[in-house]
Every structure is written in C-alpha cells, then in structure tokens.
Amino acid sequence: MSADLDFPRWSAAHLGQVESALDRWVLAGAPAGLGEAMRYAVLDGGKRLRPLLVMAAAEAVGGDLQAGLRAACAVELIHAYSLVHDDMPCMDNDVLRRGKPTVHVRFGEAQALLAGDALQALAFELLTPPATEMPDRIQASLCRLLARAAGHDGMAGGQAIDLASVGHALGEDELRQMHRLKTGALLRCSVMLGAACAEPTDAARQALARYGDAIGLAFQVVDDILDVTADSATLGKTAGKDAAQDKPTYVSLMGLDRSRAYAAALFDEAVSALAASGLPDTRALRALATMVIQRAH
Amino acid sequence: MSADLDFPRWSAAHLGQVESALDRWVLAGAPAGLGEAMRYAVLDGGKRLRPLLVMAAAEAVGGDLQAGLRAACAVELIHAYSLVHDDMPCMDNDVLRRGKPTVHVRFGEAQALLAGDALQALAFELLTPPATEMPDRIQASLCRLLARAAGHDGMAGGQAIDLASVGHALGEDELRQMHRLKTGALLRCSVMLGAACAEPTDAARQALARYGDAIGLAFQVVDDILDVTADSATLGKTAGKDAAQDKPTYVSLMGLDRSRAYAAALFDEAVSALAASGLPDTRALRALATMVIQRAH
Numbered sequence: 001m002s003a004d005l006d007f008p009r010w011s012a013a014h015l016g017q018v019e020s021a022l023d024r025w026v027l028a029g030a031p032a033g034l035g036e037a038m039r040y041a042v043l044d045g046g047k048r049l050r051p052l053l054v055m056a057a058a059e060a061v062g063g064d065l066q067a068g069l070r071a072a073c074a075v076e077l078i079h080a081y082s083l084v085h086d087d088m089p090c091m092d093n094d095v096l097r098r099g100k101p102t103v104h105v106r107f108g109e110a111q112a113l114l115a116g117d118a119l120q121a122l123a124f125e126l127l128t129p130p131a132t133e134m135p136d137r138i139q140a141s142l143c144r145l146l147a148r149a150a151g152h153d154g155m156a157g158g159q160a161i162d163l164a165s166v167g168h169a170l171g172e173d174e175l176r177q178m179h180r181l182k183t184g185a186l187l188r189c190s191v192m193l194g195a196a197c198a199e200p201t202d203a204a205r206q207a208l209a210r211y212g213d214a215i216g217l218a219f220q221v222v223d224d225i226l227d228v229t230a231d232s233a234t235l236g237k238t239a240g241k242d243a244a245q246d247k248p249t250y251v252s253l254m255g256l257d258r259s260r261a262y263a264a265a266l267f268d269e270a271v272s273a274l275a276a277s278g279l280p281d282t283r284a285l286r287a288l289a290t291m292v293i294q295r296a297h
Numbered sequence: 298m299s300a301d302l303d304f305p306r307w308s309a310a311h312l313g314q315v316e317s318a319l320d321r322w323v324l325a326g327a328p329a330g331l332g333e334a335m336r337y338a339v340l341d342g343g344k345r346l347r348p349l350l351v352m353a354a355a356e357a358v359g360g361d362l363q364a365g366l367r368a369a370c371a372v373e374l375i376h377a378y379s380l381v382h383d384d385m386p387c388m389d390n391d392v393l394r395r396g397k398p399t400v401h402v403r404f405g406e407a408q409a410l411l412a413g414d415a416l417q418a419l420a421f422e423l424l425t426p427p428a429t430e431m432p433d434r435i436q437a438s439l440c441r442l443l444a445r446a447a448g449h450d451g452m453a454g455g456q457a458i459d460l461a462s463v464g465h466a467l468g469e470d471e472l473r474q475m476h477r478l479k480t481g482a483l484l485r486c487s488v489m490l491g492a493a494c495a496e497p498t499d500a501a502r503q504a505l506a507r508y509g510d511a512i513g514l515a516f517q518v519v520d521d522i523l524d525v526t527a528d529s530a531t532l533g534k535t536a537g538k539d540a541a542q543d544k545p546t547y548v549s550l551m552g553l554d555r556s557r558a559y560a561a562a563l564f565d566e567a568v569s570a571l572a573a574s575g576l577p578d579t580r581a582l583r584a585l586a587t588m589v590i591q592r593a594h
Binding site: 027030031032033034035038081082085088090091108109110111113114116117118120121122123124125127128129131135136137139140141143144146147148150151152153154156157158159160161163164165181 | 324327328329330331332335378379382385387388405406407408410411413414415417418419420421422424425426428432433434436437438440441443444445447448449450451453454455456457458460461462478
C-alpha cells in the first residue's frame, strides 16, 4: 500500500469493463420491445457505484474477477430495476431520471413494470452461468447475498417503510432502519458480493461488512444533503422532492450541519474498518468511500 | 409401476407440505405491511400445480426432497408475483383473483408492486439456504433454471408479447411462442427444477423436458377453452376477458373443437415422453398431466 492509487485511471478501466459487460448481457433481443426498455433502464446511466464496490472488494480479497464482473453487473441490474419501479406513477411518479425521461414515460407503464421484473430475473441469470464458468459454491453464495439484499429484509422492505413514512414523523432510529434497508442493504451487499469471489478470513469479511454498512449509511446522508443543497440539473433528477413530499430525511431531522458531521464520521468508520481488515491493498475501496462523501450528485 | 397411484392422497399430502412451507417461509414480519401483502398474494390460493410438478419430478428422479420442497415454493412465489403484477391497473386491471380482491385493490398499487418485487427476490432466497442445508451444486442449478424461466426469455418475455398483441392478429406460430414463454416456461421449469434435485441421465432429463413442454402448452390451450366455456364463479376470475379484450387465443384461432383435439394430442405427447424417460415411477407426473387436461378451472 506504499504507492498512491491512480483512482481516476482505476475507475475508468473498471467502468469500461462494466459498461461493456452490461451492453453484452442486457440484450436488445428480448421480445416485443422488452429488451429495448431494459437496455434504456440500464445503459449509459448512473455512477456505477455498486459495480465499482463489487470489483474493488473482489480485488481486495484476491477473488475470481470474472465472478466479480458478473456480480458487479447483477447488483447494478437490481439497482436499475428498483429505480424503474420506484419512478412509476403509483410510487414516486417521477418523470426525470439521470436527465432522461423515466422508463414508464418513454415506454409506458406496463412495459416499465415488465422491464423491472425482467431485470431482477436477469440479475440472477448473470450469477448462474454454466458451472464450467464459475464454481457452484461462488454462484450459490452470490445468489444468496443478492436475494437477501434485494428482498423483504433489504431493499424492498426499505421501500415499504419509505412508502408508509410519507407525512409521518420518523425518529432517528426508524429513519436509520429505513435507509439501512432501502439503500444500505444493496451497497453493503455490493461489498460482500466482491468478498464472496474468494474465501477471505472471518476478520476480513467482518471488516468489509462494517465498511459496507458505513458507506451505505453515508450514501443516504449525503443524498439527503444534496436534495436540499443541489439543483435538479446537477442531480439529474428532481431536487427538493423529499422536502416537498414531507418525507423524513437526515437533514429534516438533524439539520444540515449535524448531517454533514455525521457523514464525515461515517467516512472515518469506513476507513478504520478497512485498516482493521488485514487486507494488503484496500486503496480502491478507500477511494470509493471518498467518492461517496464528496460526490456532487 | 404395477399398482395404481392414489393420486388424491398423494396430492393432499404434498399440498399440505407446500402450504405449510409457504406459511413458514413467507413471513408476516416484513416491514410496514409488506409481509401481509406478500402472504395475501401467496397463501390459501391456487391449485399449486407448479409446486406439485416440482415435487412429482423430484420424486421421479429420486432427488433431494428438501431441495424439491424449496424449489416447489420458489416457483410458486414467481407465479404468485406474476399474478400480482399482471392484475395491476397498468396491465390487465383485474379486481378479482381466486375469488378475492386482487392485491392492489386490497393493499394499494404501490404495495402490490413492492410485494411482487419482494416475492421474486424471496424465490431466490428460498433456493439459497446455508450451504450445509443443500449442496451448492443444486442451489446453483435451481437458481439458473428459475432465473431463465422467469425473465426476458421466459415468463416476462411472454408477457411483453402478450402486451403487444392486444388487438393484433397473431398467427398460430406467434401465439404458440407467446404461450411457450408466458406460461409454458414456468411449467416446464417446474419439471426441470424437480429433475435438478438429482442427477438424472440425459435421456431422462430430455424426456422430462418434452413432458414439461407438452403440459405447458396444454395448460394454455385448456385455459383458452375455459375462458369461453366456464363462468367467472367457477374460474374464480373474470371469464370471457380475452375475447372482450380481443386477445388472440387458441379458441379464437382454431375454434373450440380443434382446440380440444390439440389439448388431447398434447396430453398424449406428455404421456409418451414419460414412457420414454426410463424412470421407474412417473405415475404422479402422469396424474398431473391428466389434471391439467381435465381441470374445470
């Protein structure tokens, strides 16, 4: 860990791999326009934070990098499907995402619903290539982690709490629980998917879980800060929405200054977990934690 | 295969196992009413044809029956989620299912969307218990089969064709392709999930695939026949809907008599595939084929 990591270069190389793999694996050939809607939802969009976390963690543990690339794309498909469904009229009713019309605006609600459903299935398809391409043990571990992070005790559960919370006064603990599930579970899962591409020590695995928890929470705190401090053009989505919908956020609960201090403390926690992991090179994971804290959108 | 199978008894015993496993695995505890909506969508409803196919196939190949029970429940969760989403206003806009208000009528559209999403994730969760409970190889095989059958090249793809077909004149080949994906893929998958609970010979596996294809198609042909010959009370859903929506069906394409003859031919194909499988006892699978053809709803 002596030399500094050239993170822009690391990031560009890995983003290139992810984009090209997504382009290859999310096929336009799916019937009756479904493939087109799926590709629209996934390609040319987003920071790819989750895939980068998977690949950085897979490299940190010396894991199988082909498995890492599949897991990176799988978690991004889960993220993408959740955005498609979340934007629908019966949920957030949002018309703008990453600066483009949302999937249901472009393809209709029914196709958006199906595209989201098919993206979730495709995530598990990517994790289960023929057994000759990836050991069964890794396939099973990756599916196990992703299913739990996506479902009722993860992302979908968090969204249900979010749904029930509009206009309600949530306490800090409830807010943390909601975000731990809604966005935290998938971010933590990204780190653990990377870790599952090898067989790290229990100590390393636990340290990576701590790291994942910390950046998962930090991500949401920063998101809430940006919702009140950034404009729609910078965000690529409608700013100020949470406040307008009277949704509870860290900022509405703690105020802006305490929210910023909390984000900084979570960054320190993430960095200290990496130091405790005993892994020889966690520079990319550290750089990703910095990116989570410093992102403008 | 000398003695006759007491199918009502076989069926009741296996249904009991499935109902009790679903009741145990689809937990009410999921946050903010999500668990309640998931359970409403899954419990006390349906013929459980897919789970019974999984278990009959698992027994026919002498497979791991704990894996069979998990796979049986997983495929039913995929089926259940597809009905929840299919009933939503932006799709079929149906208010009655199995004689009860549909999930979105009872819990609202947003919760129905999330419940469907969470049920799909839960299906993969059931297939990936701790490695000590089921061999990694079987876990990976089951996830591989289910992901493909549920996604763009299976059920979701078939629904996209269905969506695009309303009011269009489909040819017989296109209609068969739509149903091969929309309902056939999951029925065939049920049989193959059961087969994957052991390591049957290639010949047996191929014969079971032929059986699965035949009953998958037969199921849809019979469904189309029932849509015009049965009433809503018997069906537990709105009868005559396809005709009213000008959806192409086997009956609209071939007429009632030819549709009935086609269903009978598919039954013969299914039975001949079982005979060719070389498996010692396929009586439950044969009885299930009979059930598919003879069902009143």
